[in-house]
Amino acid sequence: MKHSGIDYEAVFQALPAAAALLTTDLVYADVNEAYLRASGRTRSQIVGRYMFDVFPDNPSDPAASGTRNLQASLLRVAATGERDAMALQRYDVEDPDRPGRWEERYWSPVNAPVVDADGRVALVLHRVEEVTELLRARGGRFGGEDRTRALEAELYTRARELQEVNERLRRAHAREREVALSLQSAMLPAPGPLGRHRGAVRYQPSVGSLNVCGDWYDLAELPGGCFAVAVGDVVGHGLTAAGVMGQLRSALSAAVRVADGPAAALDALGLYARSVEGAESTTALQTVIDCDSRTVTYSSAGHPPPALLHADGTVEFLDRATDPPLGARFEHVPRIQAEAAFSEGATLVLYTDGLIERRREDITTGLNRLADCLGRHGQADPDTLADTLLAELIPPGGNTDDTALVVVRL
Template identity: 75%
Template sequence: MHQPQIDYAAVFQTVPGPIALLTPQLVYADANEAFLLMSGRTREQVVGHYLFDVFPDNPNDPSATGMRSLQASLLRVIAEGERDTMALQRYDVEAPERPGYWERRYWSPVNAPVLGPDGSVVLIVHRVEEVTELIRARSRHSSPESGAQVLEAELYTRARELQEVNERLRQAHAREREVAMALQEAMLPAFRDIGHHPAAVRYKPATGALNVCGDWYDLVDLPGDRIAVAVGDVVGHGLEAAGVMGQLRSALSAASRVADGPAKALEVLGLYARSVRGAESTTAVETLIDWDTRTLTYSSAGHPPPALLHTDGTVQFLDQATDPPLGARPEHVPRPQATIPFTDGATLVLYTDGLIERRHEDIDTGLARLADSLTRHPGATPELLADALLAELIPPSGVTDDTALVIIRL
């Protein structure tokens, strides 16, 4: 079916609500017709001008806080890259046809970031709903004893209370973010090259999540020229998922040191997961790299298959030893294991489903997309390949699932 060509500039201008676009320097990049009509300003008076030159605070009112509150909200959006909904604001506006006369107006603003490819804020969507007439109407229907001033004071007090609650919530969120970052650093190993074999790792939480997630990676040095590499994915995001992740990663790391191969290590992990709340349906895959025999031995607990990029540019998925996720079976059953050879210079890629899975899309589509991306970078170093995969497979707006990525040159 033919897809219609949408004129988004025309859509923006005709949206039935006041919207303006601001740069990170708080300069108007654009404003739709509803915004100009509401503010009583022309496009020439707005676009290209600093926000608070166009709408300064009332200089005749020392208690005016509209500019200060709006600036704080916009700076939060720029710093955190997250939407900020403001409480009801009183923001006096100078009447364009009567210089020096300031009209008392009430606004309900929402500020949302537009992110660039690197995740930084490139624009701010500033949406404003004006409720001045609603407040005036309620004032007209108030009893003589209360009057407009009493109603205004009540509404303004409620707005200040809401702002204080929002500020406390933001402070709590900031503390939680600090805890999350410290938790991530404590629970995930520092990544390094494996002997003379280059390696790279990327760890990307879901859009809107804290800087920690339920995905993990691990490397375990084993006797001989061998190493076990694993990635896993706990259901959920944030601190709770990260706590489960830490327990499972540590358990698999310990099991890998004593178990006879990846399948046995995952069996031990599955038994342990039954005693960990929140570990149900966790997926994991482990690959044992043996440079003495030039073989990869692997086993998967419901996890997307690792990819082997051969030196000739072809891609092979390690999908011959796949079993259900941890805790999916009521009884213990031995897990499968498979072994394949590799040649020097091949590249092993382990990842979690945030890299390939999208809503309403079959997983085979995501795997084909990954294979296509790998074949376009056959000679890239692990670091360059990791950056290329994230750039090509993760949408600029981010994804709703976490992503861990481990790449090793064999």
């Protein structure tokens, strides 16, 4: 590629640092000469192959975690579009000429996104410095061979200590994540019966150690042949957000059973949220479906609009009753609500922002993606449609935000 007379392909190959371009599926698209020298591989052995088929972890070292750590970083960059400078990694490399012989190596990786014209991550730039090779090659600069060996020994010791700390943190985070996911599962049970209507719910945790439990959903039967569906999103992640989520979900579920409509239920929730630390700026959406009049009455506290897929295949976003999030106003103001009609066979979809929002992308783009997916797959049963929405709209490497999803066939 050339621009303003600069041959960027030549620049890439001439970079003194080892660099590789990977697809978002972590397949090598290209590598520079420094990368080939550092890895001891030829271009044909690397380009077009999955990264961790070329460079697996040492199978004889049960503590090896280079593959796992690097893969998590690369997928995070692909999913979020954010640069990630990793801590020093021990990542042994197999001698290509002597299979089964592994060389102990230490690397300092930096991973960065390469975006296309639409702002989406098209490639991941993986730049790596091999610290072990650098020290051996520059021994004379440190004041003699003995000092070089001492520095190498100290570096190896510090690197091993850092690797052990990283592994302990990883195990601790994994345990905490299991606790958070168990708490989320207990707080968000499977929905009960909704009369003759079929519904499906999904909860997809974000990528990361504790980034779960901020979002919720709720379905409830009401008197008179009506039922209520709600979703919400607490600011923040982890166990603290899970506790707030549990309180707000329970409060709204109780309020909608006695309040005169969804706006009144959100009014009650807003007053309650003022006494709950961490509930500020929570978004929530409450709907009430009247099966006799075939209407959806709804009210939103700063939440993305539900999608109503009509029987003729058109998609209507219910956005005529949106107010600020909970606690965003200095004084309490009654909330508004609106109503939409539907015919038999329509589908109502409620969700949290993880389904549609992406960094550096207008929310309209995400809403259009959702509408397009519903238009193509809306006739599927709710369970199949819920799975399809997650598969098509969530990035392959996962998302940095939770996603709650409710699909109800009306």
